[in-house]
Structures are given as structure tokens and as C-alpha cells.
Amino acid sequence: MLTYLARRILLLLITLLVASLAIFVILEVLPGDAALLILGIEAQDDTLAALRAQMGLDRPAALRYLDWIGGLAAGTTGISHTYDVPVSQLIGERLTLTVPLALFALFLSTLIAIPLGMLAATRRGRPGDYGVMGFSQIGMAIPNFWFAILSILVFAVALGWFPASGFPGWDAGVGTALWALVLPAFSLALPEAAILARVTRTALLDTLGADYVRTARAKGLAPRRVLWGHVLRNALIPMTTIIGLQFAFLLAGSIVIEVVFALPGIGRLIFQAVSQRDLVVLRDVILLLVALVVVVNFLVDVAYTAIDPRTRRAP
């Protein structure tokens, strides 16, 4: 188990290093001059040169890469070109929104999907099953930004139950803050729930037909105990994989939702950094997201071994 973990962690670090190089090179070839974007179309050449020097953009690319990685290894991030504050501070501020939002959406999607999946699996071929599968089809087909706009029109503009956009901040009170996140979380959760309901149904159906389930039934266990104790437990592996992937997706993929709801999250930070060519911010945030995906995958793998001891022996 220890060697397994050590090998996985080493692999993780190599992945991050390769990713950092790729990120840096890709951002280098991106057209656009950050200094020109800051100073605009009236700026004069000497002003631009002064700003480029101030931003360190006149140093060779290799040096700038080493500055970046060296800084990260020493635990410091760069100073954002546009905001003029450390990137770590920006990321920290944004994560206090994006992580709770992703967890909230994940919670909602699981809460919706698992009962629906169970309902569909236990009523295979009956109206309940068709209903769930229909919901899932619609949920996957609806673009989440469209659902987001629709929910703003209905629940914020027409009914006035929720704010249309924005985030009051956690210091406004947990209730108020969460209230502002209900519509965005639902918009994020809906397509995820649709997929997860399908996965749950399939996983349950697979296990429902397994020998040990027949044995459990033959022993005379109540159907409910068969479902919860045997079927669901064994269906957890594919479901955990999907949930893990979904969490990474929710963190990285909330750009559109954050823009629609004007939420100050990581997604919008990326959006702004791209449009303002704030490469200092961009490379740190992208690397962070890569790290999150890699770490979540790693944790999901570790979770497998907890759920099913047999996977521990796998290579």
C-alpha cells in the first residue's frame, strides 16, 4: 500500500511539472500584449516600454518560466498584472465561492440522482423508469446556461425569491450567502444529476442481477436490506468515479454559470485573466485546476481501495 501511494504521488508530481511547462508554452504563443491592453490605444511607445519593464515582460521566456516554477516551489505566487495583488490572494478569495458552490451542486446532484437512479432500477421497464430516463435525457440535453437564464427569469425576476445575480459574501451571513447560490448550484447540478442518475441506474441493474444478490434474496433478506446492504454498496464504485470526475468538472467548468450569475469565482477569474492577458494569474489558476483534477483522481483511486479492498492488489 505504501509503495503504491509513493508511486502515485511521484507520478502526480511529474504530471504537474509537465503540465506547467505545457501551460507556460501555450500562454507564450497566445497573441496579445498585456501592457498594451492596460494602457489602451492612446499609449505611447516609451510608456509601453516602461510598463513592460515594470511587469518583467522584457525578460527572456526561459527565465520567466524558472521564476515562476521557482516561486511556486518556494511557496510564492506572482503579482497579477491587472489587479496588482498576489495571485494566491486572488485565488484564495475566489475559492471561497467556487468550492462551496461546487460542493453545493455536487450535493444537490447526488441528492437528486441517487434516489432517481434507485427508483428507475427497481422499476425497470415501468412508468417510473421511463419518467427518470426522460428526465435524464432532458437534463443532459439542456445547456446549463440556458437553464440558468430561465431560472433567473422565473425565480428572480418574476417571483422575486432569489437575487438575480451576484454574491453577497460569507460575511453577509451563511444563510444569505447560500440563498444566493441556490440558482447557480441548481443550474450546475442539473446536467450532472441527469448523468449520475443514469450511471446509478445502470450500476444498480448490473449488481441486481449478480449472484450474491440472488443468494441474499434466497437467504430471505428483505428487499430493502438487499438494496441498501448489497446492491448499492457494490454499485458505489462506478458512482464514485463519476462523482469524482464531476467535482473536478464543477470546479473547472463553472465559468459559464459564474458569468451568467456574475459570481466572483475561479471561473470568472479565468475569463477575465484571458481577456486581459493576465498570464501571471492564468498560469497559476490553470495549474491549480490541473492539480485539482489530478488530486481528485488520486483520491478517487484511494477511495476505491476503501470501498473494495480487492482493488488494492491491482497494479
Next chain:
Amino acid sequence: MKTMRIVVAIAVASGLAVLAAPAAQAQPKDSLTIGLTLEPPHLDPTAGAAAAIDEIVYANLFEGLTRIDENGAVQPQLAKSWAVSGDGLVYTFTLKDGVAFHDGTGFDADDVVFSLNRARASDSVNAQKQLFAAMDKVEAVDARTVRITLSRPEGALLFNLGWGDAVIVAPESAANNKVAPIGTGPYKFDRWVRGSQIRLAATDEGRAIRKVTFRFIPDPSAQVAALKAGDIDAVANLQAPEAVITLQADPNFEVAIGSTEGETILAMNNTRPPLNDVRVRQAIAHAIDRQAIVDGAMFGFGTPIGTHFAPHHPAYVDLLAAYPHDPARARALLADADQTDLKLTLKLPPPTYARRGGEIVASQLKAVGITVEIIPVEWAQWLEQVFRGTDYDLTIVSHTEPVDIGIYARDTYYFNYDSPSLKALMARLNNTSDQAARNRILGQAQRTITADAVNAYMFQLAKLGVWRKGLKGMWRNAPVQATDVTGVRWE
């Protein structure tokens, strides 16, 4: 299965019901929340061109020696009066008494000297450094008097000093103004929740609006939703012209359609063949139907222009008749120039006026036999390829700086227009301080660039202000890109 039903019911209900929280509270009458499209990168107007900076700090937080009012006229601000020498080279300003910066430090002539010298220094990162180009010496005569000596007359000096880029800062706090701005205005910086909002607080008790919150809502339809849901009280410049009709019909809101400094032009690369032939440029000017572009791309909001000048300015000359929409004339000019099967590219930056307007321009040019290939570009790409690299045939962009016809006299500017007669006019303008004489020169400059058909002039952007009924004192026009709330109150 009964359990199933309960579980499903909980799942569906929980999202709405479990998280019961207080609903939005009623708006107290001494605060104001304004929706803005863009978040400023930082809050130092002397270190960046982003209009979003001035949208928040201009007149509210920072003040200059002079200021520009709602109608574009120069007014005294930190300087209560001034005298100009007969040769127009020496300006002597008398400063207001009893002014302090928000951190308590006093304001005097040394702050003015510091600010102006900082802006024009060789290592300055001021985006509008040319505003200070004529200054030779800035000195403090005494604590309340500043003398500016020019190396050449600069007729626009008082106007230039009213720009956001020329605000007065204190040496003690200037370095931190990007994140913790300290100015002399009636509102001081309170809090910035990055990505979300910036809050200002009034410095004196008597002010009608004590708290101002600027909320950043990038999506135009989200701005409308936020207005209707009561999240915000006003949008100073709505980016969704399609929503204006419904907002005008809504009794809760007031819609004010004003003017901006944004001349929206179909810019042409004057040195690239065949656009180096004036007949081709004139043909393009005749081919476009300005009103159709305003109607189709901007839902009718915008004023057609015939030259690079704002119609609300006293020096404006109506040159719409110079190039009326005349496809036959356009075709004749093209035939005359031997351009029968012309193919051109049109690079379009992201704003709505460009992307939507570009489609219409392309179809209008098609009608006179010019095939246009539309290339959408991002803003950063536009700056690098079109603006810096002048690698383009046609592009659409709005020039939002006030009275910026001087760009036509620059040696390297992206339309690559080089006219000795216009340069001579601009030199004369710089040497003239008399307003009537200046207006005459500006009129000649407008006629010159229109005669040369440097660009095809489309329309002046409108300012679509929307706010809750009862809010008074918001600017209708935008002569500078500011959201001046110093005179705003609830009634």
C-alpha cells in the same frame, strides 16, 4: 415503494425549502447600487486606460485641478480659478482651501506638482501621457498657487487637466492607489470584493447618498434581470439595447438616452492597396447605410455621423451629406478605380456594435460588389494585429476618447493616414486658446478627413442609462467615461 417516494420528494423539495433564508431587504434611501459591465483592473486612473477605472473613481473619489461636467464643459475643481498669460504659455492656478485627502493629509500646491510631474516623468505609466506633453515646468508658487509653464501653447490644457488621468494624488499614498485609492473627492474607498463589487462611502455626513456600491455584471441580460429583481438601482450604460423598449414601458424605471464620446467608425487601412486609392474609400463610404446599421445593430440607438466628431460638441460639422448612401455612386467610383471584383477582410473586435454592425456592413458592401470576409478577433488580438500591426483591410471600432480628432495627425496610427494639411491644422489648434477660433480649426479638420474619406464614419454610440424611478442627478450624457454620483439623490 413508499420510501422511494419520500426520498424523491425530499430530493426535489430540499433545494428550495431546506435553505430557508431571509429574502432581499428593502433598499434604504441613502444607499445606491449601480451595475457596471466591466470590473476595473485596479483603481488608479493615472496608471491604466481601462474606462472601468474612471467609471468608479472619476469625480467621486479622485479630483483634478479641473473637471469635465455632464455636458462636456470644463469646470473648476481643486483649482478654484486660473489666469493665462497673454502668449498662452503660463497658467497660474489658485487652489481651493480646506481640502484634505481621505487619509487626513492636507492638500496643497506640492501635491499638484508631485502629481503632474509623476504623470509626465520618463518612467511614467500614464496611459494618456500626451496630455502633459506641452508642459515644461510645474512649480508651487506658494501653498495655494501652482504655475504651469508650457513649451508650446496648448489650447486644450484646461480640458486635459480634467481627464481622469490627470487627477491629483498625494506623494504619501500614490504608490498604493491601485488597491487602496486615496483622493480628495466626496467619496472614499470602502471595500473591494474582487470579481463582485466595490463600495464607496461618503466622507461628509450631509451627503444624500452615503453608500455607493458598484456591482460588476458582465452579461447584458443579467444586468436587466438584476434591475428587475431589485438587486441594483441603476445601470449607467446598459449594453443591451434590445432591452430598452421593455424597460421604457416599465413604470418602475427611468430610461435616459444620452450621448457618448464614442465615434463608431469603419476604419480603413489607408496604405494598403486598393484602399490607398481615395476613390475606393469614397465608394465604401457611399456604400454604407448608416441608419440601417444603427437600426439593425443598435435597435435604433445611436446618431449617424459624417466625420470623426461628436454631434453634441459645439465644433461639430454635419457632414452626413458628403457621403449619402448611394450604391450606384459607389459602383461608379469602384469602376472608375478599376476595382470590379474587390475582396476585403473585416476584422471585428468583441463589442456588440462591431460584431452586429459588421454583418450589416458586409452585406451593404456586397450590394456594391465588394466581397467582405469577416474575421472575429478578441480584444487582445485586435490591439496586436489591427492596432499595432496594422494588419487589416477594414475594422469596426468605437473611439471613446473625448475630442480625439488629433489621432489623424499622428505619424503612426492604425489607419495609416498621412496628411500634411491636417498636421498643419492640428499644430495651429495647439497654438490657439480662443474657443471660437479653436472650433473653426476643428471644423476644418473634420472637413479634411471626410474629404479624404480616411474612414467611413458610422454613428455616435448612445449612452443608455436606466435607473429606478426617484433617483435624481445621474448623468444623461457621458462626455468622459464616468459615473459621477456626487450630485445624485433619492426623491
